[in-house]
Amino acid sequence: MKNLFLSAAIVLGGLTSFASTSPISNTIVKTISIQDEYTEIKLEEVPTAVTDALKKAYPDAVLSKAFKNAKSEYKLSVTVGDKVGSLYANADGSWVKK
Numbered sequence: 001m002k003n004l005f006l007s008a009a010i011v012l013g014g015l016t017s018f019a020s021t022s023p024i025s026n027t028i029v030k031t032i033s034i035q036d037e038y039t040e041i042k043l044e045e046v047p048t049a050v051t052d053a054l055k056k057a058y059p060d061a062v063l064s065k066a067f068k069n070a071k072s073e074y075k076l077s078v079t080v081g082d083k084v085g086s087l088y089a090n091a092d093g094s095w096v097k098k
Helices: 002-019 048-057
Strands: 039-041 062-068 073-080 083-090
Touching: 048 073, 048 083
Parallel strands: none
Antiparallel strands: 039 062, 062 073, 073 083
């Protein structure tokens, strides 16, 4: 009789450990990063509308580098005091938020 109860306990114990295993699932995450490629241009190639907008919005800013992408958007690397940053503008001098 003891063997019967012991056998039943071992079998039930084995089944509960098998039932508690969680299935393995594969998750695939795709990340797409879209960046506009800017190419560096000479400061003289920046349109007058963009430089005028820069002077109006940031009178103390010094333009150090300029970049242009295929959509004629300009990335301007500027320095104001001891801070360095980038501004984005269209060819007509309107600012673009990025």
